[in-house]
Amino acid sequence: GQNIDQPTEMTATEGAIVQINCTYQTSGFNGLFWYQQHAGEAPTFLSYNVLDGLEEKGRFSSFLSRSKGYSYLLLKELQMKDSASYLCAVRDMVKAAGNKLTFGGGTRVLVKP
Amino acid sequence: GAGVSQSPSNKVTEKGKDVELRCDPISGHTALYWYRQSLGQGLEFLIYFQGNSAPDKSGLPSDRFSAERTGGSVSTLTIQRTQQEDSAVYLCASTRGPSPYNEQFFGPGTRLTVL
Numbered sequence: 119g120q121n122i123d124q125p126t127e128m129t130a131t132e133g134a135i136v137q138i139n140c141t142y143q144t145s146g147f148n149g150l151f152w153y154q155q156h157a158g159e160a161p162t163f164l165s166y167n168v169l170d171g172l173e174e175k176g177r178f179s180s181f182l183s184r185s186k187g188y189s190y191l192l193l194k195e196l197q198m199k200d201s202a203s204y205l206c207a208v209r210d211m212v213k214a215a216g217n218k219l220t221f222g223g224g225t226r227v228l229v230k231p
Numbered sequence: 232g233a234g235v236s237q238s239p240s241n242k243v244t245e246k247g248k249d250v251e252l253r254c255d256p257i258s259g260h261t262a263l264y265w266y267r268q269s270l271g272q273g274l275e276f277l278i279y280f281q282g283n284s285a286p287d288k289s290g291l292p293s294d295r296f297s298a299e300r301t302g303g304s305v306s307t308l309t310i311q312r313t314q315q316e317d318s319a320v321y322l323c324a325s326t327r328g329p330s331p332y333n334e335q336f337f338g339p340g341t342r343l344t345v346l
């Protein structure tokens with residue numbers, strides 16, 4: 119089975135940096151995704167890590183350590199529009215499961231002026 | 232359309248009634264997934280389709296839940312004899328195929344409320 123943990127809520131100031139941690143304990147691993155979800159909207163893809171290391175994409179970066187079962191999403195130069203929930207998801211390794219994702223509970227980030 | 236669409240956007244029903252939720256994936260996407268998101272919770276996998284077949288139904292919570300996909304496109308999730316605990320947002324996602332490198336594109340969801 120899969121167990122994915124991330125903090126429930128974080129608060130940060132506009133212009134600052136916030137790091138959202140995600141730890142996972144899974145029976146198999148075939149990649150880790152981060153999604154952003156604004157209230158009442160569909161999740162949208164942010165990043166994908168399958169190898170150890172840092173993936174940078176503009177203001178957002180994601181890091182993965184497979185040996186530690188750990189990932190983080192780094193949001194830099196925070197803007198008010200970054201207030202949203204951030205979902206960590208691990209892809210199953212079972213072929214029959216296709217791209218089935220197991221999600222953490224999500225981290226709600228509140229950006230204050 | 233350009234993205235995944237779902238209908239209805241909102242559904243209010245009485246306990247015991249049956250409901251059907253519809254998902255139109257992105258054209259050409261062969262893989263389709265249904266998830267459920269209860270209030271304040273993460274997404275919970277329900278079922279996965281590759282084409283019209285469902286290799287993984289492991290997330291369906293009970294035999295009241297079923298889903299089908301026809302023509303490799305539209306999918307319908309049916310909940311029979313709805314219960315209050317079925318209240319949630321039901322999200323559909325699609326990908327180009329089962330390749331590990333394909334991201335999932337999500338629809339806006341159907342908010343189901345069982346009174």
